[in-house]
Amino acid sequence: MSSLVLLPAVDVADGQAVRLVQGEAGTETSYGDPLAAALAWQEAGAEWVHLVDLDAAFGRGTNRELLASVVGALDVQVELSGGIRDDESLTAALSTGCRRVNIGTAALEDPVWCAKIIAEYGDRVAVGLDVRGTTLAARGWTREGGDLWEVLDRLESEGCSRYVVTDVTKDGTLRGPNVELLRQVCARTERPVIASGGVSSLDDLRVLSSLVPEGVEGAIVGKALYAQAFTLPEALAAVAA
């Protein structure tokens, strides 16, 4: 059995690595230089970094050059996210050398384009299913974007290769992942699922590891690492198969 893949998160706002609470603008805690944060996760043993341009996700600017320089400086694989909504932003994102991109808003607001890039780029495109309850969230999680199950059915029919499932109400709260939501998504797709939101402890990671046979491939870990609830080596040891 494969081990749960851990993706430490580096979310960038105004040039700084930050963590938000439930994705709400204004709740930022700053953790300094994004490159230093990403390199620290790499040196601690990460195989992936989940790198997010929060300003682009909120539609209030970009950190595009900075994120490209972070991807370029890393040897590990990068999942790049935030504000990738058209050909221009997709081309820029993929040209950083990231392994894959994560599409949120555009999967809800521009389904034709989303289907096109799923067909064209295969597993270099994941779709972020960011939800409150079973209602999807778009545009920096400030707008509702439809029903989770309807959108998932559509993405399945289009051959989406991977889903990044975030319970927005858990994100940045250290309240534990939404296991029931993850199980329900896994029951409706054969595609791998990356769990996001709420991880607070090594026990949470062990619970997510137990979902690997159901289809949970990985977990994004943010606040818990920055708040030093555990170290990345401890987390990697906890999920080792």
Ligand SMILES: O=C(O)c1ccccc1N[C@@H]1O[C@H](COP(=O)(O)O)[C@@H](O)[C@H]1O
């Ligand atoms: O990660 C966050 O804390 C976050 C908060 C608010 C909005 C978005 C956030 N994260 C990432 O942004 C993408 C969505 O970006 P877009 O809608 O495609 O522009 C989402 O999947 C998260 O990875």
